[in-house]
Amino acid sequence: MKLSINGLSKTYSNGTQALKSVTLEIPTGMFGLLGPNGAGKSTLMRIIATLQEADEGSINLNGLDVLKEKKQVRQLLGYLPQTFGLYPDMTAEEMLDHFATLKGIHRAGERKAAVKALLEQTNLYHVRAKKLGTFSGGMKQRFGIAQALLGNPKLIIVDEPTAGLDPSERQRFHNLLSEIGENIIVILSTHIVEDVSDICAHMAIIHEGEVLLTGNPLELIQAANGKVWQAMIEKSEVAQYQQAYNLISSRLYAGKVIVKAYSESRPSEAFQAVAPELEDVYFTHIKEKDLAA
Numbered sequence: 001m002k003l004s005i006n007g008l009s010k011t012y013s014n015g016t017q018a019l020k021s022v023t024l025e026i027p028t029g030m031f032g033l034l035g036p037n038g039a040g041k042s043t044l045m046r047i048i049a050t051l052q053e054a055d056e057g058s059i060n061l062n063g064l065d066v067l068k069e070k071k072q073v074r075q076l077l078g079y080l081p082q083t084f085g086l087y088p089d090m091t092a093e094e095m096l097d098h099f100a101t102l103k104g105i106h107r108a109g110e111r112k113a114a115v116k117a118l119l120e121q122t123n124l125y126h127v128r129a130k131k132l133g134t135f136s137g138g139m140k141q142r143f144g145i146a147q148a149l150l151g152n153p154k155l156i157i158v159d160e161p162t163a164g165l166d167p168s169e170r171q172r173f174h175n176l177l178s179e180i181g182e183n184i185i186v187i188l189s190t191h192i193v194e195d196v197s198d199i200c201a202h203m204a205i206i207h208e209g210e211v212l213l214t215g216n217p218l219e220l221i222q223a224a225n226g227k228v229w230q231a232m233i234e235k236s237e238v239a240q241y242q243q244a245y246n247l248i249s250s251r252l253y254a255g256k257v258i259v260k261a262y263s264e265s266r267p268s269e270a271f272q273a274v275a276p277e278l279e280d281v282y283f284t285h286i287k288e289k290d291l292a293a
């Protein structure tokens with residue numbers, strides 16, 4: 001499977017340019033689309049999911065023209081939107097059965113088997129008779145994946161699936177996604193760096209409608225080796241450091257502030273080299289773009 005996006009642009013009627021000539025090659029496996037709120041991720045996900053029109057550009061999924069052959073694309077697609085409505089009084093089993101009917105699985109026996117298998121896969125079989133209104137955030141998101149997997153899709157799109165999940169729910173959700181992502185394309189849109197560093201083999205950073213960087217997270221981290229520096233400073237020194245150095249992040253630690261800088265060479269005696277993380281790569285590129293604007 002391969003998804004090719006070429007020169008995709010979208011401007012909303014109020015003049016917001018949500019996508020600016022986005023070009024991306026997305027191979028089989030887990031693909032992380034990482035960007036801050038407002039970057040254009042949901043717009044891109046909805047266009048790929050055939051739910052929204054683009055102004056310019058093309059998308060090709062294994063020879064299918066995604067912007068034109070919507071019906072065929074929908075046969076191959078599973079989508080978990082950022083927010084999706086569930087009937088709180090329906091049980092997980094009833095609701096998934098309903099979604100399976102909508103997906104075109106009309107034979108009762110086949111539908112029953114598919115529903116059972118997906119509830120098992122997403123670890124919800126034991127709560128199949130519970131009402132969805134009683135589900136935790138993590139359970140709802142796993143249910144969302146179960147419905148996205150109906151009909152054996154070849155392309156799955158999940159939009160901000162871990163926002164609002166606690167760390168153990170997020171871990172569980174990561175495990176589930178990485179199990180399904182081996183033979184199909186899974187696009188995970190997120191503003192959470194760990195979602196990408198934990199489970200994605202390929203990624204892109206998107207900001208203000210533009211793709212800033214694409215690659216393999218490990219290689220992108222390696223490329224930053226020797227260029228990320230850290231210093232522990234007083235709160236009163238932060239403004240001065242921001243002026244003097246190319247700071248990419250700061251966080252409080254034991255009443256002091258740990259700042260990180262991106263630089264080819266050691267910025268000053270106060271800084272120590274540290275092993276780069278994906279977050280450093282992310283902040284560096286977002287900051288460069290903001291400074292250039």
Ligand code: ADP
Pocket residue numbers: 012013014016017018035036037038039040041042043044
């Ligand atoms: P993300 O998913 O990365 O947060 P979105 O695709 O939701 O980004 O939004 C990209 C930009 O488009 C933002 O500036 C947002 O305010 C704007 N936007 C999104 N949907 C609409 C809409 N229906 N009408 C006008 N502007 C929109």
